[in-house]
Amino acid sequence: MTTARGQLHPSVQKFKQFVRHHPKMTQIVRNGEKTWQQFYEEWYLLGEQDAVWNTYKENPIETKQAAVQTNVIDEEESKKDWMGQMLTFIKNMNVDQMQQHLANVTSVIGSVQQVVQSFKGGTNVPQQEQPQQPVQNNPFFFQKD
Structure with missing residues (x-):
């Protein structure tokens, strides 16, 4: 001092x-x-x-009451802050980007499920059907009717 x-x-x-x-x-x-x-x-x-x-x-009783009141006010302010942050997040959210992220998460979950099923010994692992394309060595390959 x-x-x-x-x-x-x-x-x-x-x-x-x-x-x-x-x-x-x-x-x-x-x-x-x-x-x-x-x-x-x-x-x-x-x-x-x-x-x-x-x-x-x-007075210790007054101190406790003041502390409780302060905590209640702090909780209310933190709830308001949290709600404000959530609203700001939602306003700034890009819906297309969010949809792309959700699609990625969904495909990852599907892959994990397939891996887990293969480790369980299941040989009948359903795979997603993909259209089969003929292997083309010749760029001018045409199918006959």
Whole structure:
């Protein structure tokens, strides 16, 4: 913890640590009820263990409620983000390209099924019928009627 003029005094550093454990003090300073100087002087005179400081500690029940509320809000925002991302994805999707990918996946699944059946010992592996084309060595080959 350094400042433009150098390091902070050790007691000021301890006070900053103390304030971190008593967050309600920050709210009071922001509301203008007290100044940091007043809090520091009280802290210096009374010490950290005085019962006065208990009122500035954060209530664990309030903390849990705030955390639950924050989690609910975060979940709602993440759901909205997810839905927005899905809508953007759908808007930018190329239908022709998606159809081509689905056809490729379907053919791969069919091939895998054939391989699995051949390993199971099935000799009757149904193969897709493909039109047979005559083997042509001669480019001017004509069939007779």
